[in-house]
Amino acid sequence: MTDDATNANTPASGGPEGNPEDLGCIEELFGGGSLGKGSPLSGGPAASSLPEQNLEHDRYDMRLWREIREASAELSSLEGDEEAPSTFPALLKDLFLSYFKAQPDLLPAGGVEPRHRQANRPFVERTLEDPDTYRARVTTSLDVAASALSSLAAGERLLEEIKNRPSLRGFFEEAGKEPTFPDAKVEPDAHAPEEPEQQDPKGSDTEDRTQEAPGTGLPGRDARRAVRAASGAGREEAENVAGALAGWGLSPADLKKVPLGERLELLKALSRPEMRRLIELVGRMRNLARTRAREKVAESRDEVHAIELSGDLSRLLPSELALIASKEPLRRLAALCRLAQGRSLSWELTGKKKEKKGPLVALVDSSGSMGENQKMEWATAVALGLVDLAAGRGGLPKRASAVLHFNTSVLSEVRFSPGERDARKLLELATVGPGGGTAYEPPISRALEVARESGYEGADLILITDELCRVSGEFLEGFLAEKEHRKMRLFSVLIGYSSSGELGRYSDRVWVLADLAGTAGAANAAGEVFGLI
Incomplete structure (x- = not known):
């Protein structure tokens, strides 16, 4: 036998260190087993290849995190905080995963880089076990933007707690140090008993203790x-975002086409504390509008025209239904046979053809006086309720809509195509501020142009104001002529007066509200407006 053959059949001396490539393959195959100083569990060179996250993740999750970090200056700044522990950036990613993943699971202890396992894992475990994290994940799961905002809120609070508690700062400093192992020694398991702590006098801590590495x-x-403070902050942010979306009549799907950075800014803006009163009003008006729309749809259902033979169970005459429910088998069988053959006595219904209508245009007075007593907020909420109706949310046919804010000129114009729900446009409407005087002619003229551009008859104009203004005779004559020609309607809501005055000359109907303090009267006026659309 040759020397080559002998060498080929002779195992390399020195144990596993004889063939580093085979050692690496075996280690990868077994998920990072302890095979010497080069093993991840030993803290040796191979440990650097292990992930820093304690939660299971894939490339898609990490790509999402990179996009979020690039899109959010706040998150990027938090991650790079100079006073944060060295392992905090990885902990922040774990917080994001705990909100984003439908079922976040811990990686095996041996599959995490030692420093991050020792420093971060106790906090990740506690976060997953905290009830507030479960509650938050109901709305954040698989929602990138909501998960990012919740992890930002939780991360900010957690870092604040770490900075304010010397014991936590000391723990992270020690746990985050590079491990040095003179021998090929396995790191202690992360589930050894925690250092003794005094029992909370208000109750037992047993259920909250997570076992950690000794030392x-x-x-x-x-x-x-x-962790409780951080999880509470994350849950509160998740609830604020979900409540804001619900209040504005939006869903996460409505924001999918918005770039991630802009989506984060939109969600923060829509859920700002100063927006809460408007959100409440908008939600109330939207629900009122949809209720009125459903009532209107129910009233316009197909009418009975005659009796015919059919197999439609929903249109059967009461006599046929009685036979189907009969306790006598032969009668019941005969009725079912007729139904199967399409020969049961049924109502013949006639339907009304739905014609396309012109746009719905809300004209919102934005003069300085509208900034008093929540008048501007109420008018904006009514306008958004009208936009919601035009989008077909209440069961009515979809139609184009527009909202014009005006004082002595048109300040802003936001237009919606049939069925459109654009969060950016909604935010634009919500952020118009009051100022200046009032004039009717500029907004009404622009509303007429919007109606002409649609090409359809039957546009509806809704004017909401707290000032009575005169229009010129020439303008009024032209407006009334075009209003009749295009079969348009103008409804007006006048706040702060006891009579309609000038508006009664050219409005189909005027609602006069002495003030908005009587919420019932204001709600009734809004409901009647919605019911006429």
């Missing part, structure tokens, strides 16, 4: 309180 000095009580 890490994890301050259990402070860690638990920090």
